[in-house]
Amino acid sequence: MRLTSPRRPNRGLLASLFAALLVLPFGAFADWGALNMPVGVTELSSEVHDLHMRIFYICCAIGVAVFGVMIVSMVLHRKSRGVKPATFHESTRVEIVWTVVPLLILIAMAVPAARTLIKMEDFSDSEMSIKVTGLQWRWHYDYLDEGVAFYSALDAEQNLARQLGNDEGLERFGDAYLREVDNELVVPIDTKIRFLNTAADVIHSWWVPDLALKKDAIPGFINENWATIEKPGIYRGKCAELCGRDHGFMPIVVRAVEKEEFAAWLEAQKGEQVAAADTALDERSHDQLLASGESVYGVSCVGCHQKQGQGIPGMFPPIAGSPVVNGDVDSHIATVVHGIDGTPMSAFSSVLTDAEIAAVVTYQRNAFGNATGDSVQPAAVAAVRSNAALDSVPAAATDFDLPGVQR
Numbered sequence: 001m002r003l004t005s006p007r008r009p010n011r012g013l014l015a016s017l018f019a020a021l022l023v024l025p026f027g028a029f030a031d032w033g034a035l036n037m038p039v040g041v042t043e044l045s046s047e048v049h050d051l052h053m054r055i056f057y058i059c060c061a062i063g064v065a066v067f068g069v070m071i072v073s074m075v076l077h078r079k080s081r082g083v084k085p086a087t088f089h090e091s092t093r094v095e096i097v098w099t100v101v102p103l104l105i106l107i108a109m110a111v112p113a114a115r116t117l118i119k120m121e122d123f124s125d126s127e128m129s130i131k132v133t134g135l136q137w138r139w140h141y142d143y144l145d146e147g148v149a150f151y152s153a154l155d156a157e158q159n160l161a162r163q164l165g166n167d168e169g170l171e172r173f174g175d176a177y178l179r180e181v182d183n184e185l186v187v188p189i190d191t192k193i194r195f196l197n198t199a200a201d202v203i204h205s206w207w208v209p210d211l212a213l214k215k216d217a218i219p220g221f222i223n224e225n226w227a228t229i230e231k232p233g234i235y236r237g238k239c240a241e242l243c244g245r246d247h248g249f250m251p252i253v254v255r256a257v258e259k260e261e262f263a264a265w266l267e268a269q270k271g272e273q274v275a276a277a278d279t280a281l282d283e284r285s286h287d288q289l290l291a292s293g294e295s296v297y298g299v300s301c302v303g304c305h306q307k308q309g310q311g312i313p314g315m316f317p318p319i320a321g322s323p324v325v326n327g328d329v330d331s332h333i334a335t336v337v338h339g340i341d342g343t344p345m346s347a348f349s350s351v352l353t354d355a356e357i358a359a360v361v362t363y364q365r366n367a368f369g370n371a372t373g374d375s376v377q378p379a380a381v382a383a384v385r386s387n388a389a390l391d392s393v394p395a396a397a398t399d400f401d402l403p404g405v406q407r
Contacts, residue, residue: 038209041235041256042227045212047116055109062105123226126194130187134197134204134217135351136243137250137303141185144196148269151351154249155180156298162249163307178248179236182299184255188262189229197223201346202244208237208254216241229256246303280355281382286362286375293363296356300348301364309368316344320368329374333361333384349385354378 039049077083131142138153153159158178161169170177187193197206199217207214211227229235237252257265284292297305301319305311309319319325324332336357339347348357355378365372 040210040212041230041233042211043230044116044120044227045210047119048212051112051116054112058105058109120225123194123224125192126226127191128188129194129196130185131196131198132206132217134199134201134206134239134243134250136201136346137239137246138299138351139185139206139250139252140200140351141183143266146266146270148266148273150183150269152181152183152185152253153299154178154251155182156295159249159302160298160307163302179238179251179253181251181253184234184253186255186257186262186265187229188259189232189256191259192226192228194224194226197225200350203241204239204243204250205241206237206252207240208235208252210235211237211254213237214240229254232256232258249303276353280353281378283377283379284355284359284375289359289362289375290366292356293359293361294367296352296360297363297367300352301360304344309364318368319364320370322364322370325364325370326372329361329365329372329376329380330384330387332365333357333376333381336361337381337384354381354385357381 037049037052039046128146129144131140131144133140133142135151138151140149140151142149158169158173158180161172162178173180195206195213195215197215197217198221199219201219203219204217205214206217211229213225213227215223215225217223233256235254235256237254239247239250239252241247243250304316305319306316311318311320324335335345336352337347337349339345352360358376358378358381361376361381362374364370365374365376
């Protein structure tokens with residue numbers, strides 16, 4: 001019987017398969033830019049991108065050279081070709097080469113990186129300063145030179161949509177779902193802005209990729225960075241630090257506008273804040289308090305006490321049927337204003353205004369099956385703020401009896 005050698009594979013077919021494998025990733029990932037660091041809209045972000053690409057190409061070249069030598073060595077110097085291994089041990093020339101060459105590569109990467117890092121820390125000649133304070137789970141912006149300050153949190157409608165736990169929010173809001181806020185940070189273009197980052201509770205991190213801004217916000221410390229935005233637009237970011245439950249719902253929206261538009265916006269903000277201060281203690285109707293309180297609850301309370309006021313067993317007590325909510329109104333207000341030491345209930349005195357606290361307390365006392373009928377006015381909240389006897393809430397007046405909590 002005659003033995004025949006196996007058929008050799010069709011080289012044309014192999015070449016076609018190889019080409020298909022090379023083209024496949026390009027078809028699967030049409031937008032390669034989405035996988036890379038954004039160029040951004042500031043001079044500094046462009047420098048960071050250029051530095052990133054330069055070091056990336058150097059690393060690619062090193063990889064090609066190293067693996068190329070390995071593959072060539074394995075193919076051309078394999079045992080089946082009759083090649084015998086060398087017998088030398090040391091080579092001064094090789095030692096010098098693999099010491100000097102990596103040193104030169106490191107210098108080529110370190111010099112431009114150090115130059116960019118130094119530039120990131122150069123806050124001189126800043127034209128305006130904005131203090132950014134992180135809180136669970138919102139940001140507070142303070143235009144230090146302008147006397148304008150406000151809080152920025154996840155948009156209330158989107159926050160409510162996510163609580164429903166279905167796809168309605170994504171269908172309704174599109175790509176901006178869970179990325180919109182109630183108050184945008186408005187800044188002028190072509191202006192060197194210094195950002196001072198800190199936090200009021202836990203560590204946060206203020207990150208806007210398009211501006212090459214990322215700085216930790218640490219309680220008791222001030223960290224600084226800066227940006228000069230070159231073109232108008234909306235630039236989105238998020239908290240890049242695991243700051244607690246609902247960390248993923250703490251977006252940042254920066255709106256960059258022309259200087260004239262910013263000046264007009266700033267004047268409007270000043271007027272609104274003056275008007276708000278003038279009417280801060282005015283009485284509100286019961287319906288006004290409920291409507292406003294529902295909005296405040298959706299932003300500040302729903303993460304812990306949940307959409308239906310049911311709370312989270314073992315972590316956060318319910319609002320529905322709560323002895324605090326249905327008990328003495330001043331103790332209820334004090335709980336919201338001052339918080340409760342040793343429990344997850346934090347103080348909202350620096351987060352919410354008297355009017356907002358009055359509204360959310362009214363809402364809590366008249367929602368989720370609670371029916372006290374109370375209408376809490378801002379003046380009552382102001383009185384509790386100034387009453388030293390209510391600075392701390394007695395343990396007996398709370399329902400924060402949580403496992404592992406020591407008072």
